[in-house]
Amino acid sequence: MPPASGARKRAGRPPAAPPWWHRTREGDPADGGIDPRRVYILPTGNGIAFAATLLATLLGSLNYQNNLGLFFTFLMGAVALVSMHHCWFNLLGIRVGARDATPVFRGQAACFPVFLEELRDKPRGTICVRDAACTLLGPGEKRPLTLRMATPRRGEQRLEHVVVETRHPLGLFRAWSRVRVRARVLVYPRPAVRAAQPLREESVEHHARGDCRIGADDFVGPRPYRQGDSPRQVDWKALARERGLVIKQFGGDHAARVWLDWQQHDGGTEHRLARLARQVIEANERGLGFGLRLPGRVIDPGRGDGHKHRCLETLARFPGGSDDDRA
Numbered sequence: 001m002p003p004a005s006g007a008r009k010r011a012g013r014p015p016a017a018p019p020w021w022h023r024t025r026e027g028d029p030a031d032g033g034i035d036p037r038r039v040y041i042l043p044t045g046n047g048i049a050f051a052a053t054l055l056a057t058l059l060g061s062l063n064y065q066n067n068l069g070l071f072f073t074f075l076m077g078a079v080a081l082v083s084m085h086h087c088w089f090n091l092l093g094i095r096v097g098a099r100d101a102t103p104v105f106r107g108q109a110a111c112f113p114v115f116l117e118e119l120r121d122k123p124r125g126t127i128c129v130r131d132a133a134c135t136l137l138g139p140g141e142k143r144p145l146t147l148r149m150a151t152p153r154r155g156e157q158r159l160e161h162v163v164v165e166t167r168h169p170l171g172l173f174r175a176w177s178r179v180r181v182r183a184r185v186l187v188y189p190r191p192a193v194r195a196a197q198p199l200r201e202e203s204v205e206h207h208a209r210g211d212c213r214i215g216a217d218d219f220v221g222p223r224p225y226r227q228g229d230s231p232r233q234v235d236w237k238a239l240a241r242e243r244g245l246v247i248k249q250f251g252g253d254h255a256a257r258v259w260l261d262w263q264q265h266d267g268g269t270e271h272r273l274a275r276l277a278r279q280v281i282e283a284n285e286r287g288l289g290f291g292l293r294l295p296g297r298v299i300d301p302g303r304g305d306g307h308k309h310r311c312l313e314t315l316a317r318f319p320g321g322s323d324d325d326r327a
Contacts, residue, residue, distance in 0.1 A: 033094075033095050033096075033119070033179075034091050034092060034093070034094050034095075034096070034164065034177045034179060036092060038177045038178065038179075039088055039091050039175055039176075039177045040175065040176055040177070041084065041087060041088050041173050041174065041175040041176075042173065042174055043172060043173055043174075044167060044171060044172060044173060044174050046172055047080070047173055050080065050172055051080070054073055054076055054077055054080075057069060057076075058073045061073055079170075080170075080172055083169055083170045083172055083173065084173045086125075086169050087166060087167065087168055087169070087174075087175045088173075088175050090124055090125050090127065090166045090175065091127070091164060091165075091166055091175055091176075091177055092120075093118065093119045093122070094116055094117070094118060094119070094124070094127065094137070094164065095116070095117040095119055096114070096115070096116060096117075096162050096164055096179040096181060097114070097115050097117070097181060098112050098113065098114045098147070098162060098181040098182070098183040099112070099113045099183055100112075100183050101113070101149075101159075101183065101184075101185035102185070103185065103186040103187070103188060103309070103312070103313070103316075104151060104187060104188065105151075105188045105189070105190050105191065105277075106151055106152075106153065106154045106187050106188065106189055106190040107151060108151060109148040109149065109150060109151070110149045110151050110157065110185040110187070111146050111147070111148055112146070112147045112149060112159050112183050112185070113145075113146065114129055114132060114144070114145045114147045114162060114181075115142055115143065115144045115145065116129070116137060116142070116145065116164070117137075117141075117142040117143075118137040118138065118139060118141050120139075121139040121140050122139055123136075123137070123139055124136065124137040124138075124168075125166060125168025125169055126166060126167070126168050127164060127165075127166045127168075128165050129145050129147060129162060129163070129164055129165075130162075130163040130164075130165065131147055131148055131149065132145045132146060132147040132148070133145050133146070147159070149185070151187045153187065154187045154188065154189045154190075154270075154273070154315075154316050155186075155187060155316055156184055156185070156186055156187070156316075156317070157185050157187055158182075158183070158184045159181060159182075159183040159185070160180060160181065160182070161178050161179065161180055161181065162178075162179050162181050163176055163177070163178050163179075164177050164179060165177075186313060186316055186317075187316060188277060188313070188315065189270065189273040189274050189276075189277045189312075189316060190274055190277070191274060191277040191281055192271075192274040192277070192278045193278075222235060222238070222246045222248060223246070223247050223285060223286070223287050224244075224245070224246065224247070224285065225244070225245030225246065225247055226247070233247045233248055234247060234248075235247065235248050257288070257289045257290065257291065258283050258288050258290040258301075259291050259292075259293060259301070260276055260280060260283065260291065260292050260293065260311075261293045262276070262293055262294050262295060269318070269320045273315050273318060276292070276315055277312060277315055280292070280308055280311045280312060280315070284305070284307075284308040287303065288303065289301045289302060289303045290302075290303070290307075290311075292311045292315075294315075299311055
């Protein structure tokens with residue numbers, strides 16, 4: 001009985017307060033605003049050199065009892081203190097936000113749209129976003145920036161924090177704040193240089209519902225020009241509109257479908273995904289209808305950019321593999 005009563009007492013106690021570092025992280029503003037308690041400031045290299053110069057000037061002025069030197073020293077010290085306050089206040093009242101980035105292939109830089117918004121109707125000095133650019137903000141102004149992030153692995157990656165900093169007005173101090181944001185990017189597998197199993201006629205199934213190969217009946221759609229294409233198939237009107245060389249594809253009496261199969265390739269997970277990604281891109285460029293077979297997942301044949309991105313997304317989210325595998 002005593003242990004049971006002790007357990008009831010422990011169960012009735014309020015939960016212990018989280019440690020201070022946990023409270024700090026949970027206390028980040030969720031709306032992207034910069035909290036005064038999250039603004040940090042330190043002198044820059046120029047600021048340290050400036051302080052050393054003031055110290056030398058102060059010692060020399062005291063040694064030689066030079067009142068003009070003392071006046072100049074204290075005046076420059078006051079200017080430095082005022083610039084420190086302006087540097088710290090330059091970040092207050094700024095809201096930071098970010099949106100999802102366009103999907104990229106592994107190894108490419110993901111570009112997140114980031115914006116800075118001024119909320120206090122005051123002009124702001126130069127404000128920089130780490131790994132992005134610097135900008136000036138007018139009263140109530142909102143400025144877009146682009147933040148680049150490396151993508152060392154496939155799958156979904158998140159942008160959780162953005163570091164905003166300023167050295168306004170004299171560059172003697174650097175103030176910065178780490179703002180929590182919510183943005184993500186989907187990283188596709190890096191395509192192999194060339195597919196180990198090229199698309200062949202043997203892998204094409206014929207059906208009586210139109211054709212995506214070369215024919216002369218119904219218009220299927222355009223595709224980029226490839227060396228060896230007939231000049232008769234070039235869309236000269238698109239070339240006149242400065243759209244580049246585009247080939248007009250016409251259908252025949254049959255439809256071609258290609259199955260991209262996991263079992264057709266050997267090697268590790270990342271190697272197979274890289275070759276399948278290359279085949280998806282190649283099949284889409286050729287205008288073929290293609291399907292995808294993976295362990296535990298089958299995507300029915302289709303065509304178009306939407307179907308291509310759906311297949312690449314499935315490859316990106318495929319479980320397993322290692323970040324150290326090289327395709």
